[in-house]
Amino acid sequence: NETVLSIDSLHVEYSTPGSNVRAVRDVSLDVARGETHGIAGESGSGKSTLALAILQYLGDNGSITSGTVQFNGTDLQELSESELRSLRGNDIAHVAQDAKSSLNPSLSVGEQVAETIQAHQDVSRSEAHQQAIEMLREVDIPDPEYNADQYPHELSGGQQQRVLIAMALSCSPELLILDEPTTGLDVTTQSKIVELIQDLKDEYETTIVLITHNLEIIAQITDRVSIMYAGELMEQGDVYSIFDDPSNPYTQGLLAATPEIGSDKAPTAIPGQIPDLTDLDDGCTFADRCAFATEECRTGSIAMETVADDHETRCRRWEAAVEDPIQPKRGTY
Numbered sequence: 266n267e268t269v270l271s272i273d274s275l276h277v278e279y280s281t282p283g284s285n286v287r288a289v290r291d292v293s294l295d296v297a298r299g300e301t302h303g304i305a306g307e308s309g310s311g312k313s314t315l316a317l318a319i320l321q322y323l324g325d326n327g328s329i330t331s332g333t334v335q336f337n338g339t340d341l342q343e344l345s346e347s348e349l350r351s352l353r354g355n356d357i358a359h360v361a362q363d364a365k366s367s368l369n370p371s372l373s374v375g376e377q378v379a380e381t382i383q384a385h386q387d388v389s390r391s392e393a394h395q396q397a398i399e400m401l402r403e404v405d406i407p408d409p410e411y412n413a414d415q416y417p418h419e420l421s422g423g424q425q426q427r428v429l430i431a432m433a434l435s436c437s438p439e440l441l442i443l444d445e446p447t448t449g450l451d452v453t454t455q456s457k458i459v460e461l462i463q464d465l466k467d468e469y470e471t472t473i474v475l476i477t478h479n480l481e482i483i484a485q486i487t488d489r490v491s492i493m494y495a496g497e498l499m500e501q502g503d504v505y506s507i508f509d510d511p512s513n514p515y516t517q518g519l520l521a522a523t524p525e526i527g528s529d530k531a532p533t534a535i536p537g538q539i540p541d542l543t544d545l546d547d548g549c550t551f552a553d554r555c556a557f558a559t560e561e562c563r564t565g566s567i568a569m570e571t572v573a574d575d576h577e578t579r580c581r582r583w584e585a586a587v588e589d590p591i592q593p594k595r596g597t598y
């Protein structure tokens with residue numbers, strides 16, 4: 266399968282007064298054409314930073330300190346600012362985590378979608394407006410002719426999210442990056458957005474990177490997943506293999522912290538918190554929170570190891586973790 270996105274040993278830092286935040290460390294991942302790749306992990310684990318690094322859009326204080334990002338074989342760090350602008354509009358679309366707040370409150374949603382279309386295609390205003398209505402229909406906005414004339418505040422949160430997805434899709438991107446597309450929506454609306462993403466994936470065969478801390482959504486719609494913790498990948502590969510046989514204590518902990526549908530078993534949160542990314546110790550970043558950690562976990566750097574076909578883990582104690590998982594294996598995925 267053709268590789269669309271290839272990230273190799275990527276490191277990203279933010280410089281802040283007096284210290285450097287090492288937000289992404291040694292991340293390698295490949296996404297094949299048509300694949301939906303999930304990125305999961307607790308708040309602060311570097312998911313959004315990874316998305317911004319792919320887009321070469323880290324802002325003033327963020328930078329890639331080493332490693333590469335390739336899109337269809339092109340090293341994106343070699344591109345000029347104008348080449349990157351064109352890439353971001355035409356080839357890679359990104360719906361940012363706080364995107365709803367970036368909708369213009371004083372412009373109707375139809376006009377906003379039409380503007381994006383006109384920014385990327387040489388079409389008349391009325392043609393762009395017509396296409397905008399069609400895009401709104403594609404993302405299941407009810408009565409798109411009517412709603413195109415509404416302002417963002419006149420739409421629900423779920424509908425605003427659909428408008429953003431419509432804008433992202435309006436230039437037929439090869440790669441769509443969605444950062445927390447369902448956060449802040451109620452469960453029913455969440456599942457409708459998930460259905461929409463599933464439909465788009467089936468219809469357009471778009472390659473998707475889906476960032477969410479919701480493991481249930483990861484299980485429902487992704488093919489492969491990267492589990493991030495404190496800037497590093499802890500476990501990566503085929504989603505079934507990882508969810509059925511998590512070999513990293515962190516993934517086991519995340520799964521145990523996910524409420525099980527229809528079960529009265531209470532989810533258990535992972536104790537402790539993410540380490541200070543400006544002052545990291547040697548050894549495994551998860552050691553302080555890990556039930557399996559021994560002295561050997563607190564030295565050197567921990568490498569990714571292959572545990573099964575398309576399944577890698579960053580843990581020296583993975584065999585112990587597989588032998589006697591923190592929580593019993595869960596059958597609901």
Ligand code: ATP
Pocket residue numbers: 279280281286288306307308309310311312313314315324326327362478542
């Ligand atoms: P969430 O689930 O809350 O969205 P995330 O996994 O997306 O979290 P990031 O937003 O990538 O995490 O943040 C990773 C780390 O980088 C955090 O410690 C965060 O505080 C830090 N960080 C992010 N942006 C900046 C910035 N512009 N300057 C300094 N530090 C930053």
Ligand code: MG
Pocket residue numbers: 312313314362444
């Ligand atoms: Mg984020």
